[in-house]
Amino acid sequence: PPxxxxxxxxxxxxxxxxxxxxVLGYRRVQQDAAFEMLGTLDGGSGNTLVxxxxxxxxxxxxxxxxxxxRTLEGWLASMERSQRLNQWPIVGEHxxxxxxxxxxxTVGYDADVLAAAFRRHHADVRRYFAGRPDxxxxxxxxxxxxxxxxxxxxGLAPPNARFPALNHGWAK
Numbered sequence: 001p002p003x004x005x006x007x008x009x010x011x012x013x014x015x016x017x018x019x020x021x022x023v024l025g026y027r028r029v030q031q032d033a034a035f036e037m038l039g040t041l042d043g044g045s046g047n048t049l050v051x052x053x054x055x056x057x058x059x060x061x062x063x064x065x066x067x068x069x070r071t072l073e074g075w076l077a078s079m080e081r082s083q084r085l086n087q088w089p090i091v092g093e094h095x096x097x098x099x100x101x102x103x104x105x106t107v108g109y110d111a112d113v114l115a116a117a118f119r120r121h122h123a124d125v126r127r128y129f130a131g132r133p134d135x136x137x138x139x140x141x142x143x144x145x146x147x148x149x150x151x152x153x154x155g156l157a158p159p160n161a162r163f164p165a166l167n168h169g170w171a172k
Contacts, residue, residue: 008068
């Protein structure tokens with residue numbers, strides 16, 4: 001299958017997406033891989049890919065990209081819940097702080113700043129892939145979309161398994 005990259009923001013189904021790729025037979029899949037690892041992977045998702053999807057498109061022609069999305073309201077609620085309940089603060093983790101600042105322009109929860117980042121990222125991905133419907137799929141994992149949309153996009157038969165639904169407790 002073609003290399004496949006999830007370019008959804010945090011809290012849009014990244015963990016479920018990576019698990020789905022593994023179910024589909026992708027062997028080297030990683031969430032939030034270091035930049036140096038990207039060339040060795042068959043697929044993945046997370047903030048590193050959000051920052052470098054254009055690079056991957058250039059370096060790996062024929063790759064497929066999936067913009068995992070959800071309603072803005074649901075995403076903000078999930079981001080707020082994650083921020084409040086996160087037991088692993090990123091203080092002192094300079095790489096993670098740098099990625100969040102580059103993507104969201106905040107490390108904490110600020111609804112207005114995050115909403116602007118959500119809109120900005122979605123607009124940038126859609127603009128970049130405009131006119132290339134074979135390269136980009138928008139997938140609402142939180143809204144229940146799964147194999148029925150992902151498999152035809154990748155040219156694969158749907159597996160006899162439920163689509164992974166991981167981290168639901170954080171998503172609500």
